[in-house]
Amino acid sequence: MHLSRLVSSFVRSLIALALAATAAHAAPVTDVHALTQKEQQALLDTLRDLVNIESGSKDIDGLNQIAGRIAGQLKGLGATVEVLQPTDVYRLDDTPEKVGPAVQAVFKGTGSAKIMLIAHMDTVYLKGMLKDQPFRVDGDKAYGLGIADDKQGIALIIHAVALLQKLNFNGYGTLTVLINGDEEISSPAWRSAITRLAAEQDAVFSFEGGGLDGTLRLATSGIGSAYLTVQGRASHAGSRPEGGVNALYELSHQLLQMKDLSKPEQGLKLNWTVATAGTNRNVIPAEAAAQADARALKVSDFDALEKALQDKIKNRLLPDAKVGLKFEVRRPPLEPNDAARRVTEHGKTIYQEIGLALNVAEKATGGGTDAAFAGLKAKGAVVEGMGLSSFGAHSNDAEYVKIDSIVPRLYLTTRLIMDMSTGKLK
Numbered sequence: 001m002h003l004s005r006l007v008s009s010f011v012r013s014l015i016a017l018a019l020a021a022t023a024a025h026a027a028p029v030t031d032v033h034a035l036t037q038k039e040q041q042a043l044l045d046t047l048r049d050l051v052n053i054e055s056g057s058k059d060i061d062g063l064n065q066i067a068g069r070i071a072g073q074l075k076g077l078g079a080t081v082e083v084l085q086p087t088d089v090y091r092l093d094d095t096p097e098k099v100g101p102a103v104q105a106v107f108k109g110t111g112s113a114k115i116m117l118i119a120h121m122d123t124v125y126l127k128g129m130l131k132d133q134p135f136r137v138d139g140d141k142a143y144g145l146g147i148a149d150d151k152q153g154i155a156l157i158i159h160a161v162a163l164l165q166k167l168n169f170n171g172y173g174t175l176t177v178l179i180n181g182d183e184e185i186s187s188p189a190w191r192s193a194i195t196r197l198a199a200e201q202d203a204v205f206s207f208e209g210g211g212l213d214g215t216l217r218l219a220t221s222g223i224g225s226a227y228l229t230v231q232g233r234a235s236h237a238g239s240r241p242e243g244g245v246n247a248l249y250e251l252s253h254q255l256l257q258m259k260d261l262s263k264p265e266q267g268l269k270l271n272w273t274v275a276t277a278g279t280n281r282n283v284i285p286a287e288a289a290a291q292a293d294a295r296a297l298k299v300s301d302f303d304a305l306e307k308a309l310q311d312k313i314k315n316r317l318l319p320d321a322k323v324g325l326k327f328e329v330r331r332p333p334l335e336p337n338d339a340a341r342r343v344t345e346h347g348k349t350i351y352q353e354i355g356l357a358l359n360v361a362e363k364a365t366g367g368g369t370d371a372a373f374a375g376l377k378a379k380g381a382v383v384e385g386m387g388l389s390s391f392g393a394h395s396n397d398a399e400y401v402k403i404d405s406i407v408p409r410l411y412l413t414t415r416l417i418m419d420m421s422t423g424k425l426k
Contacts, residue, residue: 033407033411036163036410043155043156044137044406047142047152050066051146051147053065054129056124056127057096057124057182063121064100067083067102070103071083074105074161077161080108081104084102085101086189093225095185096185099185100180101181102178102181102190105177107170111170113173113202113203114202115175115201115202115203117205118204118206119154119208120183121154121181122184122185123149123150124146125145129145132396133145133396133397141403146399147390147400148393148400150207150209150387152209152401153209154179156386157177160413160414163414164414169418171421172420173421175417180193180370183370191370195373198374198377203343204380206369206370206371208386209389210386210390211390213359214408215359216347216359216360216383217383218344218384220367221364221367222297222298222301222302222368222372223293223295223329223330224302224329225330226292227290227325228313228325229288229324230251230324231286231287231324232245232286232318232322233320237282245318248285250288250317250323253316253317257312258312261312266297266301267301268296272292274290275288298333299376331373332373333364334364334371334375337382339380340383342426343416346424347416350419358412371383388401
């Protein structure tokens with residue numbers, strides 16, 4: 001009987017300890033969720049201010065202005081902040097002469113985890129278009145120029161950091177924020193910085209929008225371009241066509257022999273989309289050119305495609321024609337890794353705490369993003385789509401974010417940073 005009472009007492013003690021541990025864990029979660037709800041309006045205010053600064057990729061004045069605004073806010077939160085001007089530009093075929101700045105901010109904590117948050121401040125829009133898409137709130141949506149792509153991402157990062165401060169949490173080692181001004185033109189100035197900084201991190205979170213359903217993405221498509229040029233020789237098309245070397249004929253031959261290089265079953269696509277040739281109807285064309293769009297899910301597929309293209313141009317229709325080919329990887333693909341899978345699985349449990357389901361996609365479905373540059377040499381997790389639920393990026397009048405996604409995304413971001421920093425997520 002005495003033994004029975006001892007066992008019963010021991011069991012009750014274990015239950016009490018378990019309940020206490022559960023309560024201790026629930027309390028800070030409740031605090032975080034309560035603070036995210038209070039932070040929603042402040043985030044919307046920041047979003048309004050960011051939208052009201054036009055910052056197209058080629059609007060250097062606007063980009064410098066918004067960079068100063070972002071830098072000031074991050075500095076006010078205690079970061080060491082620099083507004084960096086480009087010095088290492090990877091020039092693509094359409095890179096403008098001047099490229100916008102980047103804002104780099106570093107928060108130093110007491111722990112060891114290294115975490116990086118990235119977004120971009122440039123948009124696809126031309127200066128003057130804000131008047132047609134001003135910031136406004138209509139029901140559960142906030143509209144505005146560039147609000148989805150990607151000013152919401154900047155606001156979300158700023159206010160996630162603000163939440164950590166309000167929670168008196170600095171258990172990370174370093175929290176690095178990088179906001180670049182050239183993403184919409186394939187990040188020629190800041191791709192190398194993203195890759196270099198990301199290689200040092202335990203996790204990189206990229207705050208492009210999560211689509212209407214808030215899906216996190218572990219993979220993104222790579223984007224490439226092929227440029228084919230042909231040099232022939234001009235001659236009169238009527239009186240002496242045999243004296244010319246028809247660049248249009250040679251271009252046609254090259255395009256036809258390259259038309260079957262796509263491998264859709266593995267996500268590799270090559271489509272010739274633009275072609276030009278000739279100057280006058282009665283002149284044998286001396287020059288011709290074409291451009292192709294390429295997509296891939298693996299970096300190695302782009303390497304193989306470029307080699308195949310270079311091999312193809314060796315086979316010419318006209319021996320006297322000169323054929324050149326240039327291939328650009330405008331943005332590499334992001335490939336999923338186990339670290340990213342662990343992070344997003346943990347993210348699902350965080351969302352469950354607030355009664356929501358978190359969608360995670362391992363297969364690329366859309367265009368490329370800067371997360372791919374982060375993933376090139378990353379040892380840790382790289383997760384894309386951490387931004388708000390949104391719709392209408394790059395549109396004339398329909399770009400918006402869903403206001404009811406603010407609290408869940410703030411909660412997810414803050415909790416992931418805290419859990420990685422404290423060892424709950426490894």
